Amino acid sequence: MNDRKLCVITGSSSGIGAATARLYAQHGWNVVINFSREAVPADATADACRALGGEALVVKADVAFDADCRRLATEVEARFGRADVLVNNAGTTKFVAMKDLEGLSAEDFQRIYAVNVIGAYQMTRALAPLLRRHAPAGIVNISSIASMMGMGSSLAYMASKGALNALTIGLARALGPEIRVNAIAPGLVETPWLQQGLERG
Ligand SMILES: NC(=O)c1ccc[n+]([C@@H]2O[C@H](COP(=O)([O-])OP(=O)(O)OC[C@H]3O[C@@H](n4cnc5c(N)ncnc54)[C@H](OP(=O)(O)O)[C@@H]3O)[C@@H](O)[C@H]2O)c1
Incomplete structure (x- = not known):
């Protein structure tokens, strides 16, 4: 088993997820970098994390598919034998x-x-069984201010983040106190995502 703590960040090849991975690496954690389409930026994020001293595992997995999520968890267990934080950032x-x-x-x-x-x-x-193994552990869901403000990229997006907020409260009750579950609702953050939105006008 690895002595360093481990953070799994979904959607961490770019933007908020990549920044989160680098921050954990800076604080001495190992990280798991996940993406669903483009491997090159995921590898670059992993290299940046390794340069900060930790280990980084890159796993291609589309979180919309349960088999991908379970394979990701299996790979994490095989490589690190632990998971201390899950950041559900892919969006x-x-x-x-x-x-x-x-x-x-x-x-x-x-x-x-x-x-x-x-x-x-x-x-x-x-990932819950692995998170429980070294409790206390944490889950952070990346929501959005769009869930509360009636503004954002689309009505479907706003509704999905509202549902994520409700899911967060339910999971906090279901998994606590061993696993704390919280959500963060950022406002506008300059990422490739925002750039894509601005380009569409
Ligand atoms: N930027 C903002 O202003 C803002 C504000 C509030 C909340 N947020 C939230 O913050 C999170 C990250 O946004 P961002 O701005 O950092 O976006 P981003 O730069 O576009 O990054 C999105 C990341 O998610 C991955 N991804 C997308 N679909 C995936 C899937 N099905 N399975 C696994 N990975 C997937 C992408 O890689 P691949 O394309 O290779 O899969 C990429 O690594 C999202 O949940 C978003 O809703 C963003």
């Missing part, structure tokens, strides 16, 4: 103006929910 959206009700389909809602809500649930379920 997706579709940029659609609020007034454009025809701009969002049921499939758009379902894909956004699959990643932002069900993905966080599936990762939590897959």
Whole structure:
């Protein structure tokens, strides 16, 4: 077993997830970097974390798929034998103006929910046994100010983050006190995501 604490951050190849991974590495933790599509930025984040002195494992897994989440947890257990913090950061959206009700389909809602809500649930379920092994442990869900302000990239995104807030409170009751579960609701953060939104106008 590794003596360093371990943080698993979903969606950590760029933006908030990558910054979170670097911060944990800076504080002497090992990290697991996750992405679903582009390996190059994930490898770059892992290298940056290793340069700070810790170990970094890169795992390709789409959190919308339960089999991917369970495989990720298995790889973490095999490599590190522990997990102390899970950051459910992976998120997706579709940029659609609020007034454009025809701009969002049921499939758009379902894909956004699959990643932002069900993905966080599936990762939590897959990793909970390992998190419990070295309790106290923590889970941080990255929500958004959009969940409370009626603004953001789309109505489907806002609703998904509202659901994530409710899930966070329920999971806190279900998993505490061994595993503390909290959410953070950032405002605008300059990441590739925000850039994509601005480019769409
Ligand atoms: N930026 C903001 O202003 C802002 C504000 C409030 C909240 N947030 C939240 O913060 C989180 C991160 O956003 P960000 O701005 O840092 O975005 P970002 O720079 O676009 O990064 C998103 C990360 O998630 C990964 N990802 C996307 N879908 C995934 C999936 N299904 N499974 C696993 N990984 C996946 C991406 O890699 P791949 O594309 O390779 O999968 C990437 O690593 C999101 O939950 C977002 O809702 C952002």
